[in-house]
Amino acid sequence: MSVTRVLALLVAAALVAAAPARVGAAGACAAERFSKNRVYAACTDLPTLGASVHWTYDPAASSLSVAFVAAPPSSGGWVAWGLNPSGDGMSGTQALVASPTGSGGAYGVQTFDIQGTSLGSPGPIAYKTSDLAAEVGADGRVQMFGKLALQNGTGEVNQVWQVGPASGGSIGIHAMAAANMGAKGKLNLVTGATTAVSGGSILRKKNTHGILNAVSWGILLPMGGIVARYLKTFKSADPAWFYLHVACQLIGYAVGVSGWATGIHLGNLSKGITYSLHRNIGIAVFALGTVQVDDLHIPNSSLYHLLKLKHFCAMPVA
Ligand code: HEM
Structure with missing residues (x-):
């Protein structure tokens, strides 16, 4: 069967499927x-x-x-x-x-x-x-x-x-x-x-908030950590692992900041309602992520010494 025939059949099928829906909808309330x-x-x-x-x-x-x-x-x-x-x-x-x-x-x-x-x-x-x-x-x-x-x-x-x-x-x-x-x-x-009302603007904002945070905290930032920890061990991957790591962390953090900002905006929109657990987890994740990006990368920083933490990527692979 030619491509035009297949297309014509698809269009016809779509029209047939749509027609009873319209008639049915108009008839339902009229009855x-x-x-x-x-x-x-x-x-x-x-x-x-x-x-x-x-x-x-x-x-x-x-x-x-x-x-x-x-x-x-x-x-x-x-x-x-x-x-x-x-x-x-x-x-x-x-x-x-x-x-x-x-x-x-x-x-x-x-x-x-x-x-x-x-x-x-x-x-x-x-x-x-x-x-x-x-x-x-x-x-x-x-x-x-x-x-x-x-x-x-x-x-x-x-x-x-x-x-x-x-x-x-x-x-x-x-x-x-x-x-x-x-x-x-x-x-x-x-x-x-x-x-x-097109798509529901709040629903759209909630979806954006979810997607941004999932991509940032769920994909990019862990991926950056994994790249640093495991690719680093391969000499041939040097210094590519570092650039990949920095790119993941920087883009991930930027996307995370946008996700956090949409969360704050949604919080302001739902006056009188506070989703406390969600809000507190969000604030904690964002604060820890910020400390990680800002502080742990600076070996002489106060937090680094205080917590005696080493950056994740510097840890030896077991
Ligand atoms: C017990 C009374 C009610 C409570 C506690 C309540 C609470 C809420 C909450 C918390 C939201 C979500 C807002 C957000 O996610 O930002 C919402 C959304 C909504 N509510 Fe209610 N509601 C009530 C009654 C009503 C009534 C009587 C109507 C209709 C006349 C209504 C229509 C809507 C609509 C259309 C939405 C979708 C979001 C929007 O565009 O505002 N609600 N409601």
Whole structure:
């Protein structure tokens, strides 16, 4: 079979695979039915957590009637949806949260003006709300309803949604899986267009932090040590081992500094939350790495004498 034929087949297969997914996605939310004759002009299936949002928007009155549908992670959990007028993530979200009100399985809706990464207390939000209600649908998913008075001229909004556990009437923290972290995007109330927030900027920063540190502390720096210790013994490898060692250590340390800086930046972003063990290990590794690079290479340094340490690469091979 010629290359063009193979390519044509691949393109056709990709189109066939994509087509039912699009139709299915549009059909899923359209098939949902609500009690009390609630009907909405538009709906969209959200890209994560199997959630969907239905709405009727009256631009003249800036009035938004909304229904949000999602399955909590376990029965009796909470579901939330909101608009973020000041950013694209959880912090700043003007949220409606549906959670069980008592032991009978009934759900109620509370509003939260979320600042930072804790929910805070229920209270008024930036939009006037009315007709708040929630119930569990026949499929076990929670349906949350409400009406928001938006600012005049609102077209595109940042929407945020989430699901989490609840017990004894209190709302528990949601999971931090990719689906939870990516539960945000733009929604055009007039055209119905939705856009996911690209890749999740925090998730991207976390990945960068992980990769930089793994490459530095996990690969380059140990490799530099191994090169110095074991290649040095071969006369033919002299002085190449030294240049290789210096290159590994310098590049490894520079990459490590960047990894550490992204860690500090992530720490500043997650206000109110400290991952103490991770943070302390990071600080210790970075401090020891810095001492190793700065001090142990200088034979007359105070630390060298104090600890009577010899540089790893100078140790005889057993
Ligand atoms: C018990 C209440 C809650 C707690 C303690 C909580 C805590 C957190 C934490 C610690 C993060 C990770 C932040 C980071 O890695 O920097 C996060 C992320 C997130 N949360 Fe929550 N959260 C809660 C409720 C909510 C609610 C009600 C919503 C939706 C209305 C929500 C939406 C999100 C989203 C979309 C993210 C992804 C990261 C971002 O863009 O902000 N959370 N949350």
